[in-house]
Amino acid sequence: MKRILLIAGTVSIAVGLLWIGQGTGYFPYPQQSFMISQTPWAYYGGALAAFGVGLVLLSKRLN
Numbered sequence: 001m002k003r004i005l006l007i008a009g010t011v012s013i014a015v016g017l018l019w020i021g022q023g024t025g026y027f028p029y030p031q032q033s034f035m036i037s038q039t040p041w042a043y044y045g046g047a048l049a050a051f052g053v054g055l056v057l058l059s060k061r062l063n
Contacts, residue, residue, distance in 0.1 A: 005059035012052025019045025 021027030022035040023042030035041040 002059050002062045005055050005062070009052045009055030009057075009059060012055060013049050014052075016045040016047070016049025016052055019048065021045075 018027065019035065020042050022029075022033060023038055023040065023045055025037040028036045
C-alpha cells in the first residue's frame, strides 16, 4: 500500500504541475490544447499537486 500511495502521489504532483504550466501559459504544449492560458486549470493543477503531496506524506507515515 505504501508503494501505491507513493506512486499515485508522485504522478499527481507531476500532472498537477503540468496543469499549472498549461493553465498559466508557461507550458503551451500541445498548442491546440484547450487548457492553454485558462486560469481555472492552474487552480485545478494546484489542488491536484497538493493532493499528491498529501499522498506522498501519507505514504511516508505508513510502516
